[in-house]
Amino acid sequence: DVQLVESGGALVQPGGSLRLSCAASGFSFSSSHMNWVRQAPGKGLEWISYITSSSGTIFYADSVKGRFTISRDNVQNSLYLQMNSLRVEDTAVYYCVKDSVVTTVADYYYYMDVWGKGTTVTVSS
């Protein structure tokens, strides 16, 4: 079965740091682009970062740019999110999400298809 398991969530003080991990199994992780998506309590979904399979292209949402760093280890089949200078508004459930890429003669598109169960980050003093 395709599976993504996040870990590393915790209670941290404002200004602190945290590193999230996501263990992937059941699919070719090294060939897959990956994302982090978060959901603040009672709020909607917010995409925060994307990394291609080779780590050659990385994007961030403006809300985390300069503070968060996405990375991956294709040998360990793991995705990471280093979070620095944490703010109260970073409190959320963080999901690791796999991208699926479809290439045909007439089309090329990608979408987020597999989600982990999430890990909770609480930023509070």
Add this chain to the structure above:
Amino acid sequence: QSVLTQPPSASGTPGQRVTISCSGSSSDIGSHHVHWYQQLPGTAPKLLIYRNDLRPSGVPDRFSGSKSGTSASLAISGLRSEDEAYYYCAAWDDSLRGHVFGTGTRVSVL
């Protein structure tokens, strides 16, 4: 942070048809396919529709999607109590260089 607009709520009685709209712009829905996610209470989102109108294996054909221009919609026919959930649309955004989500719609079965 959401750039795709959805109605906050929709409802219907069992067996009815419910439609949810998703409005975007030329840089997101206007240029890319739309995908839909279902989030049941207390769980992670699950892919419901991809590439505007395709259903992953295991998704009932009661769920259907469509797209026109810079808008998309999700329809649930034969509404069932287990369809009570939040529904989110999503698309890639060229100007933001990332995935963008809709504001989310809570579907209630009366």
